[in-house]
Amino acid sequence: MAGSGSAASPLARALLQQCLSARLQVKPPEPGSEARWVQIERGLIIYICFFKGTTEEIVPKMVNTLLNVKLSETEGGKYVSILDLPGSILIIPQATLGGKLKGRNMQYHANIEKERGNVLYSLLVTLCERELMANAKCSEAGVVLKHGTYGNRQVLKVDTNGPFTHMIEF
Amino acid sequence: MAGSGSAASPLARALLQQCLSARLQVKPPEPGSEARWVQIERGLIIYICFFKGTTEEIVPKMVNTLLNVKLSETEGGKYVSILDLPGSILIIPQATLGGKLKGRNMQYHANIEKERGNVLYSLLVTLCERELMANAKCSEAGVVLKHGTYGNRQVLKVDTNGPFTHMIEF
Numbered sequence: 001m002a003g004s005g006s007a008a009s010p011l012a013r014a015l016l017q018q019c020l021s022a023r024l025q026v027k028p029p030e031p032g033s034e035a036r037w038v039q040i041e042r043g044l045i046i047y048i049c050f051f052k053g054t055t056e057e058i059v060p061k062m063v064n065t066l067l068n069v070k071l072s073e074t075e076g077g078k079y080v081s082i083l084d085l086p087g088s089i090l091i092i093p094q095a096t097l098g099g100k101l102k103g104r105n106m107q108y109h110a111n112i113e114k115e116r117g118n119v120l121y122s123l124l125v126t127l128c129e130r131e132l133m134a135n136a137k138c139s140e141a142g143v144v145l146k147h148g149t150y151g152n153r154q155v156l157k158v159d160t161n162g163p164f165t166h167m168i169e170f
Numbered sequence: 171m172a173g174s175g176s177a178a179s180p181l182a183r184a185l186l187q188q189c190l191s192a193r194l195q196v197k198p199p200e201p202g203s204e205a206r207w208v209q210i211e212r213g214l215i216i217y218i219c220f221f222k223g224t225t226e227e228i229v230p231k232m233v234n235t236l237l238n239v240k241l242s243e244t245e246g247g248k249y250v251s252i253l254d255l256p257g258s259i260l261i262i263p264q265a266t267l268g269g270k271l272k273g274r275n276m277q278y279h280a281n282i283e284k285e286r287g288n289v290l291y292s293l294l295v296t297l298c299e300r301e302l303m304a305n306a307k308c309s310e311a312g313v314v315l316k317h318g319t320y321g322n323r324q325v326l327k328v329d330t331n332g333p334f335t336h337m338i339e340f
Contacts, residue, residue, distance in 0.1 A: 156328075156333055
């Protein structure tokens with residue numbers, strides 16, 4: 001009811017940032033065990049948020065777009081896809097991206113339920129991994145895909161030569 | 171003509187990320203002179219992009235929202251504004267945020283012209299600085315506002331305890 005043009009509401013939102021390296025905590029420290037981290041070098045950070053009503057159907061299309069959009073700068077100054085660079089990928093679940101301003105607070109009413117979101121997120125990671133592994137250029141270059149744990153705090157350190165932040169909605 | 175619901179097109183887009191520290195290059199290295207950097211500690215990174223048709227009128231409203239939205243976590247786990255935290259602010263011009271996917275490329279047709287964008291960006295920085303200086307809590311705590319140079323490559327290093335990425339459109 002409230003809000004403008006719910007017909008145009010996105011089903012998912014992705015935020016892309018280029019990095020020279022990025023390090024993400026995937027398990028917080030606990031008594032007796034240290035935190036666990038994953039790391040990538042030169043590549044692409046993809047923050048992901050799903051909205052209510054999203055189904056598995058959308059995920060292959062998202063993966064195709066995210067891996068093929070030409071946003072990564074070669075040494076020659078040309079822009080190519082992350083598969084063509086080739087570069088590594090760090091996928092981070094980021095539910096806050098679905099927030100909507102209401103007064104001085106953000107509300108997350110449009111966000112997908114947590115369990116459904118985890119299913120879609122896991123599928124997205126799996127399909128991205130599959131594409132990366134099937135790509136000869138990527139395998140030869142030894143680029144990797146790492147990803148955050150859904151529901152965790154995404155403790156993150158990033159080093160960039162310019163994040164060139166882009167948003168893509170689906 | 172093309173596109174969905176141009177009536178709902180935003181005039182500006184801001185992306186907010188929390189940081190423990192952030193370091194931004196404001197002057198690239200040149201023969202005979204080193205690069206110049208600015209740095210903040212705990213606080214808020216605000217990426218800014220203006221669209222065509224935006225005027226000065228919108229800027230005070232943006233500043234009010236960005237400085238007062240409750241997205242910064244206190245040590246007690248409560249969410250307060252960056253002014254109430256209080257924390258430092260790093261403002262980064264990020265025209266890429268205005269990109270729109272077309273096939274495998276991003277297009278920036280909706281972005282404001284560079285000179286107009288620089289005027290609005292400078293005004294935004296000035297008004298944010300003014301608010302920060304007028305705020306007793308911020309002055310006492312010695313928090314600072316730093317910002318990137320419009321039109322530069324935004325070489326950035328970030329350390330977070332969770333970016334909690336939010337997008338706000340105006």
